[in-house]
Structure formats: structure tokens, C-alpha cells
Amino acid sequence: MTGPAIRVENLGKRYRLATGPGQMDYRTLRESLSSAIRKPFRRRPKAEEFWALSGIDFQVQPGEVVGIVGRNGAGKSTLLKVLSRITKPTTGFVDLTGRVGSLLEVGTGFHPELSGRENIFLNGSILGMARREIAAKFDEIVAFAEVEKFLDTPVKRYSSGMYVRLAFAVAAHLEPEILIVDEVLAVGDATFQKKCLGKMGEVSKTGRTILFVSHNMQAITRLCPRAILLDRGKVIADGPSPEVTRAYLHSDQGTTAARVWSDPATAPGNAIVRLKSFRVCDRSGKTREVIYTNEAVGLEITFEVLEAGHVLIPNFPVFNDDGVCVFHTMETDPEWKRKKRPAGTYTSTAWIPSDMLNEGTLLVGAAMTTLEPMNVHFFEPDAVAFQILDTADGESSRGDYQGAYPGAIRPKLEWKTDYTPGGTPNEPAR
Amino acid sequence: MQPSDHHIRIEPPRGWQLVNVRELWRFRELVFFLIWRDVKVRYKQALLGVAWAVLQPAMLMLVFSVFLGRLGGFTGGSIPYPLFVLTGLVAWTFFASAVGQAGGSVIGSERLITKIYFPRLAVPFAAVGAALFDFLISLGLLGVVMAWYSHPPSWQIVFLPFVFLILLLTATGLGTLLAALTVAYRDFRYVTPFIIQVGMYATPSIYMALPEAPSEGLKLWLALNPLVAPIEAFRSCLLGGPMPWGGLAISAVVAVALFAGGCLYFRKIEDDFADKI
Numbered sequence: 001m002t003g004p005a006i007r008v009e010n011l012g013k014r015y016r017l018a019t020g021p022g023q024m025d026y027r028t029l030r031e032s033l034s035s036a037i038r039k040p041f042r043r044r045p046k047a048e049e050f051w052a053l054s055g056i057d058f059q060v061q062p063g064e065v066v067g068i069v070g071r072n073g074a075g076k077s078t079l080l081k082v083l084s085r086i087t088k089p090t091t092g093f094v095d096l097t098g099r100v101g102s103l104l105e106v107g108t109g110f111h112p113e114l115s116g117r118e119n120i121f122l123n124g125s126i127l128g129m130a131r132r133e134i135a136a137k138f139d140e141i142v143a144f145a146e147v148e149k150f151l152d153t154p155v156k157r158y159s160s161g162m163y164v165r166l167a168f169a170v171a172a173h174l175e176p177e178i179l180i181v182d183e184v185l186a187v188g189d190a191t192f193q194k195k196c197l198g199k200m201g202e203v204s205k206t207g208r209t210i211l212f213v214s215h216n217m218q219a220i221t222r223l224c225p226r227a228i229l230l231d232r233g234k235v236i237a238d239g240p241s242p243e244v245t246r247a248y249l250h251s252d253q254g255t256t257a258a259r260v261w262s263d264p265a266t267a268p269g270n271a272i273v274r275l276k277s278f279r280v281c282d283r284s285g286k287t288r289e290v291i292y293t294n295e296a297v298g299l300e301i302t303f304e305v306l307e308a309g310h311v312l313i314p315n316f317p318v319f320n321d322d323g324v325c326v327f328h329t330m331e332t333d334p335e336w337k338r339k340k341r342p343a344g345t346y347t348s349t350a351w352i353p354s355d356m357l358n359e360g361t362l363l364v365g366a367a368m369t370t371l372e373p374m375n376v377h378f379f380e381p382d383a384v385a386f387q388i389l390d391t392a393d394g395e396s397s398r399g400d401y402q403g404a405y406p407g408a409i410r411p412k413l414e415w416k417t418d419y420t421p422g423g424t425p426n427e428p429a430r
Numbered sequence: 431m432q433p434s435d436h437h438i439r440i441e442p443p444r445g446w447q448l449v450n451v452r453e454l455w456r457f458r459e460l461v462f463f464l465i466w467r468d469v470k471v472r473y474k475q476a477l478l479g480v481a482w483a484v485l486q487p488a489m490l491m492l493v494f495s496v497f498l499g500r501l502g503g504f505t506g507g508s509i510p511y512p513l514f515v516l517t518g519l520v521a522w523t524f525f526a527s528a529v530g531q532a533g534g535s536v537i538g539s540e541r542l543i544t545k546i547y548f549p550r551l552a553v554p555f556a557a558v559g560a561a562l563f564d565f566l567i568s569l570g571l572l573g574v575v576m577a578w579y580s581h582p583p584s585w586q587i588v589f590l591p592f593v594f595l596i597l598l599l600t601a602t603g604l605g606t607l608l609a610a611l612t613v614a615y616r617d618f619r620y621v622t623p624f625i626i627q628v629g630m631y632a633t634p635s636i637y638m639a640l641p642e643a644p645s646e647g648l649k650l651w652l653a654l655n656p657l658v659a660p661i662e663a664f665r666s667c668l669l670g671g672p673m674p675w676g677g678l679a680i681s682a683v684v685a686v687a688l689f690a691g692g693c694l695y696f697r698k699i700e701d702d703f704a705d706k707i
Contacts, residue, residue, distance in 0.1 A: 015705065081704065082440060083440070084546070084547055085438070085440060085547035086543070086544060086545070086546065086547055086704045087701070087704040087705055088440070088441070088442055088443045088701040089440065089441070089442055090442055091442060092442075093439055093440060093441045093442075094439070094440040095437070095438070095439050095440075096436075096437070096438045096439075096440070097436065097437050098436055099436050100436075100438065102546065102547070104545045104546065105545050108541065108542060108545045108546050109541070109542055109546075111467055111471055113470075113471050113474050114467065114470060114471065114474075118467075118470065121463065122463050122466075122467055125459055125460050125463040126460065126463070126542065126546060126548070127546070128548075130459060131459050154474075177436075
């Protein structure tokens with residue numbers, strides 16, 4: 001067969017933004033009716049528009065494995081949704097040649113009350129497999145998921161690991177010609193992630209076309225020879241993935257855990273103090289893009305004091321993905337508290353304790369402040385970014401719970417439960 | 431793997447579009463699995479299990495028999511009133527649960543709709559299918575009560591599939607329309623149960639024998655409500671009695687129009703579901 005498996009031309013997707021915060025895109029009937037009655041001939045005022053994708057062009061040949069990268073809000077998810085036919089584009093078109101399977105999450109349509117066996121059939125059918133196909137692969141799926149003994153147990157009684165394994169096993173046995181995969185690998189423990197990556201690698205060798213979206217740069221470079229970098233709804237790089245991921249990590253917009261300002265002329269700062277570098281590291285001193293919930297996070301700033309005799313306080317605001325300021329931290333090292341600094345190079349590290357931040361991307365700004373008189377010498381918002389990932393081993397603050405875990409922070413608190421044998425009569429008997 | 435000639439073009443929405451019957455047919459197994467899931471989940475943890483489908487019309491029959499039959503003096507003509515009212519209730523309960531479940535089905539399937547593609551019409555259709563399952567069980571109850579009163583089925587039972595088809599199309603059309611409207615306007619979450627509640631009282635053929643010569647106003651209303659004739663006919667098919675052919679003809683036209691209109695409106699706005707839901 002000739003011609004590309006995926007052909008995307010001038011693809012655009014526009015969303016209308018609601019005017020107030022927290023407002024959704026649906027209206028109440030009363031609003032529609034009353035505006036129709038009051039001004040029947042006037043068009044509705046134009047809502048603010050936002051192009052999640054615009055002018056996207058690319059082609060993927062049959063058998064190619066392509067990674068899609070970009071920071072949050074770059075349009076990756078929207079692109080996946082359009083390619084998976086979940087939502088329609090506003091401009092342009094996509095031609096898909098071949099049977100398409102898309103995996104935007106593992107376990108879509110899993111029902112907690114149904115047994116493992118029943119969910120395999122339900123989920124398989126939702127993913128587009130025929131009943132005969134599922135029946136033929138049933139034993140293979142069960143073996144991959146390692147849940148033989150619990151096939152007739154409702155999945156709500158499964159451990160989180162079993163649940164994810166079963167869900168992934170069904171998905172892994174889908175055999176489309178074009179596979180569109182979202183970051184489903186960001187679940188489960190490290191061993192299982194490896195198993196999934198292995199399976200993905202296997203699948204890619206069978207000549208299938210794969211489009212793979214991930215934050216995990218390692219996975220992208222390992223699995224995909226080619227990558228496409230999206231930024232603000234546009235393709236800004238398309239080529240061999242080592243080059244594209246490098247471009248991503250070093251671009252100003254990219255999620256990068258370390259920044260160096262080597263040119264004094266452009267470095268943030270003034271005649272008194274200048275920012276030299278800023279990075280996210282772990283206890284061993286290694287720069288880290290991804291840090292697990294059970295590790296402490298170091299925010300390390302290096303700055304050069306050019307003019308001696310000033311009290312200087314390095315400080316960092318930490319924001320999460322939703323733009324919420326999780327906290328702000330000021331240097332509290334007693335050594336330098338209210339002390340005038342001599343000229344020279346300083347490196348300060350602030351340690352965020354382990355089991356403190358919730359999962360997700362965190363953006364850290366770098367600022368240098370003098371309080372009396374108030375003076376901000378430099379402030380570099382979103383200077384670095386890093387990701388917190390759950391160990392998913394049942395030891396983090398979420399325990400064995402697998403679902404969405406809200407909150408800006410998720411400290412592991414000290415819990416204590418007292419138990420009195422016997423109890424009082426109005427307690428339910430156990 | 432042999433290359434297939436599957437080809438899909440994804441384009442901006444084009445407004446009104448026809449129902450893609452071929453695609454729906456290809457996804458028939460999914461519709462079946464969705465029905466099977468709904469039925470299974472509903473009865474899996476309920477203590478009374480499948481009996482629940484029987485209990486609902488049975489309890490209503492008791493209440494109607496005591497309050498309308500005994501106290502209100504309603505009669506079913508030659509048919510014992512409990513049997514009379516149960517026949518109406520079995521048909522009505524199917525209609526009400528089909529419309530109610532289909533109406534909330536799309537909102538209730540948010541996870542599916544935002545994560546995977548399949549013909550969206552499968553969702554309300556499957557909800558109607560699950561109501562159909564309950565209906566078949568309650569038909570069993572009806573059979574038992576008919577045997578209790580030694581009331582043999584009428585020969586007119588041959589018309590039953592046709593009469594039921596009218597009910598099915600009306601319920602599916604209305605349910606599909608409400609499912610789409612509920613996504614566009616959240617108010618319909620409250621409108622749907624209200625329509626169903628009012629509908630029961632506004633459909634007198636459920637609980638009373640219609641007068642032989644109704645007044646002009648009543649006549650108009652009976653002609654306007656497309657459920658009156660099918661429910662009366664449903665009873666006549668099973669228990670005997672005059673078939674309201676004129677009313678059925680109007681209802682059949684309304685049913686087809688409602689079904690087509692509901693599906694078309696649903697198809698028109700389904701492209702926005704994932705963004706709006």
C-alpha cells in the first residue's frame with residue numbers, strides 16, 4: 001500500500017472560552033430563551049476564542065513510530081483527541097488509512113462492580129475488538145495481567161496494581177494498524193512501567209504505525225525514532241527524536257530542570273547581584289526532571305554578588321500546573337540572615353521534604369530581594385520546572401488508592417488509630 | 431498483518447448529518463455489551479436482583495387498585511381492575527424507564543465519551559435496550575396475573591409487535607432527544623423526570639377506561655398525546671377490546687417523526703459532546 005498512514009493538513013481546533021472563571025461551555029435554557037426573546041435579531045456576543053491547535057501539518061508513513069512532545073497546554077491532548085475522533089477539528093483535515101485504535105487512558109469503561117472476566121470483554125469491546133477476537137486472546141490477556149485467581153472477583157476488590165495490569169493487558173492486545181497512545185505509561189510501579197515499555201517496543205517492531213504522547217523524554221527517545229514538538233498549538237520541531245527532545249529541554253518554553261545564564265549581559269539581575277544558574281536536584285546532587293514522591297527536592301540557585309554590602313534574600317515561588325501558587329520560600333539560613341554579603345559567588349539550596357508535593361508539573365521562579373529598602377533585583381518567573389511522580393508502591397500518602405488525587409500538596413501525615421477490643425453495644429459487630 | 435483499506439477522513443463538523451446505520455451496525459456488539467453492563471450492574475448488588483423489575487409495576491398495581499379501583503371507583507369494564515391497570519403500567523413503565531435512562535445516558539457516560547470514539551447513538555440506544563430487558567421480565571409478571579384471573583390472551587396479540595414498535599420508537603426518539611438536550615442545557619436533568627411524572631397522569635389509558643364518546647377538548651388531548659392510543663392498544667392486544675386504529679395511525683406518524691427528529695438533533699450536536707460534557 002502506498003501513501004501515508006496519517007496525513008494531517010492545516011489542522012486547527014478552536015475553543016470558545018467562557019467569560020467568567022469556572023464557567024463551562026454549556027448554557028442554561030433560561031439564558032438561551034431570554035436572550036432569544038430580548039434580542040431576537042442580534043447574534044450572541046462573540047466569546048473569547050482560543051486556538052488549541054492551528055496550522056498543524058505532518059505526515060506519518062506506515063510503520064513509523066512518532067513521539068509527540070510539548071509542555072502542558074501545547075495542544076498535545078487536543079491533537080490526540082482530534083486524531084482519535086473524540087472531538088472534531090475547526091479547520092483542515094486528517095486522513096487516516098488503516099484500522100485505528102486509540103488509548104487515551106487505561107481501563108476506559110471498566111466497571112468496578114463487574115468481575116475481571118466481564119471487564120475484559122466490556123473494555124475490549126469498547127476499544128473496538130470483536131467478541132471473537134477477545135475470546136481468542138482471553139488467556140493471553142489474563143496471563144499478561146497475572147490475575148488468573150481473581151477472574152471472577154469484582155475489580156473494585158482488586159489491588160491498584162492488579163487493576164492497572166488488567167487494564168493495560170486488554171489494551172496491549174488491541175491490534176490496530178495505527179495506534180494512538182497517551183501517557184498511559186505514567187501509571188503503575190516502575191517494574192510495570194518497564195513491562196509496558198517493553199510491550200510497546202515489541203508492538204512497534206510488528207510494523208504498526210504508532211503515535212505516542214509522553215512527558216517521559218527517556219521513553220520517547222527510546223521508542224520513537226522521530227518526534228514532533230508542539231508549542232502553543234503549532235508544530236515547532238519535527239525530526240529525529242534526540243534532536244527534538246534536546247530542543248524541547250533547552251527551549252525557553254520547555255520543561256527544563258536546569259537553566260544556566262552564562263552571558264552576563266543577558267542574565268537576570270542588576271549591578272548588585274546577578275543570577276547565574278538555577279536547577280532542580282535530588283539528595284545525590286543530580287539534576288532531575290522527574291522526582292518521585294518519596295524523594296526530597298532541592299531547588300538550587302547560584303548567583304554572583306557584584307557589589308558588596310547588601311542584605312540579599314534569594315526566594316522562590318512554586319506554582320503547579322493549574323497556576324496555583326503552592327508556596328513561596330525565602331532563604332532562612334541563619335548564617336546569612338540580615339547580614340550584608342561580601343562580593344562573590346553563592347549557591348543556596350532549598351529542600352522541599354519528601355512526601356510533600358502532589359503529582360504533576362511544578363514551575364519554580366527565581367527571585368532576589370532586599371527588604372529594606374524594598375528592592376527586587378531580579379525575578380525570573382517559571383525559571384525551572386520539574387515533575388513529581390508517584391512511586392505507586394502503596395507507600396506514598398495515597399496508599400493503595402489509584403484514582404485522581406486532588407490537592408496542591410499531599411503530605412504524608414502521621415496517622416494513629418486506637419483500638420479497644422469489645423467496644424460498646426451500639427458499634428456494629430465485626 | 432495485511433494492510434486494510436480502512437480510510438477515515440476527519441473534518442470539521444458539517445451541521446446536520448444522517449444517522450450512519452452502517453457504522454452503528456459495525457458497533458452492534460458494543461451496544462450489546464453496554465446493555466449487558468447496565469443490566470448486570472443494576473442487578474448485581476441489589477438484594478432483590480431481577481425481582482426488582484417485577485416489583486415496581488406490581489407495587490404500582492397495588493396502589494392503583496386500592497386507591498383508584500376501590501376508593502375512586504375506577505373499573506376496567508369486563509376486565510378485573512388490577513389486571514387492567516397492570517397492563518397499562520407495564521407498558522408505561524417501559525416507556526418511562528427507557529426515556530429516563532436514555533435521557534441521562536450521555537451525561538452518565540462522560541468518561542467514555544471523552545476518552546474513546548464510537549458512534550455516540552450507541553449510548554442512548556443501549557439505555558433503551560436495558561429498559562427493554564426489564565420490560566420482558568415484567569411481561570412475565572403480567573402473564574402470571576392473567577393466569578391468576580384466568581384471562582386468556584386475545585387473538586389480537588398478533589398486533590402486539592406493531593403496537594410495541596410504536597412505543598419503542600417514541601421512547602427511543604424522545605430519550606435520544608433528551609440525552610442530547612441534557613448535554614446542551616443542563617436544565618434537562620430536571621426536566622426529564624418532570625416530563626415522565628406528568629406524562630403518567632396525562633396518559634389516562636394507563637389507569638382508566640376511556641369514555642366511549644369523549645368531549646371535544648378531551649378528544650383533542652387524546653389525539654395530541656401519542657401515548658394514549660398505543661397503551662390502550664397494548665391492553666387490547668393482550669386482553670381483548672376495541673383497537674383504537676385511528677389514534678394508532680397518528681401515534682405511528684408521531685413515533686417515526688420523533689425518532690427521526692431525535693436522532694438527527696443528536697447527530698447534529700454530538701460532535702460537541704466531548705467539549706461540552
